[in-house]
Amino acid sequence: MSLAGSMEKQEKINSCEDRVVLVLPNKPEYVSLARLAASGIAGRMGFDVETVEDIKLAVAEACTNAIKHGCCEENSEYRIEFGVGAKCLTISIADRGCGMDKKDLCQPDLQNPREGGLGLFIINTLMDGVEFKTAPNTGFTITMKKYLGV
Amino acid sequence: MSGAEYCYQNDGGRCVVKVKGEIDIYTAAEFKKQINAAIEEVTGDLHIDCSELQYMDSTGLGVLIGALKRMKEQGRNIYLENLRPNVRKLFAITGLDKIFILEV
Numbered sequence: 547m548s549l550a551g552s553m554e555k556q557e558k559i560n561s562c563e564d565r566v567v568l569v570l571p572n573k574p575e576y577v578s579l580a581r582l583a584a585s586g587i588a589g590r591m592g593f594d595v596e597t598v599e600d601i602k603l604a605v606a607e608a609c610t611n612a613i614k615h616g617c618c619e620e621n622s623e624y625r626i627e628f629g630v631g632a633k634c635l636t637i638s639i640a641d642r643g644c645g646m647d648k649k650d651l652c653q654p655d656l657q658n659p660r661e662g663g664l665g666l667f668i669i670n671t672l673m674d675g676v677e678f679k680t681a682p683n684t685g686f687t688i689t690m691k692k693y694l695g696v
Numbered sequence: 697m698s699g700a701e702y703c704y705q706n707d708g709g710r711c712v713v714k715v716k717g718e719i720d721i722y723t724a725a726e727f728k729k730q731i732n733a734a735i736e737e738v739t740g741d742l743h744i745d746c747s748e749l750q751y752m753d754s755t756g757l758g759v760l761i762g763a764l765k766r767m768k769e770q771g772r773n774i775y776l777e778n779l780r781p782n783v784r785k786l787f788a789i790t791g792l793d794k795i796f797i798l799e800v
Binding site: 574575577578581596599600602603606607609610613614653654656659660661662664665667668671672 | 754786789791
């Protein structure tokens, strides 16, 4: 089953929201496109400049995670879905990987800082809600939310 | 825009690397190459002028952490100068503003 096909079976974002979907190749040069989309959507919803930057960063971190750990096969893809509600932006990023290490959510150890593994901690810090889901046949999905006016 | 540009200047004996643009998973490898080259070329501390660094994420932080480890082993330091608010925030939320020297 194709990535797009399997993703269709995943839980849909609330139907009263507008959906914007991007399917990107697992190539680093396309992450800027995801940032651009995140920035455009968040800006249009009315988030302030600082929050738009936070959302851009969180999306880029999730894309980086998908490319590094979620797209093991050459020429694979990952999928970004923006759910645009009146008061909430929901972003799901799904890849075919096997998930994450929960220790990556912890505060970085400043006595012995690591060169990697900061991405999920950053997402968790910047967004209002973050969920992780791993399914055997579909892969790993991170869903993050940002509320307007919070 | 995605990409970064670099220029070097010897500012009264200080080695300053000026970074322009965006550091992400696509550009981090070149950033690492440029920073490592600067570490090799000079003997003193390294100053990185970030006034035109518009965006950086954890991939850039990783490069800087690796560079700082190398520098500290040699008794040298890295100074990050003129960070924009979005980049400064990245250091603040990760706590890395406590191990890097951030200058206005």
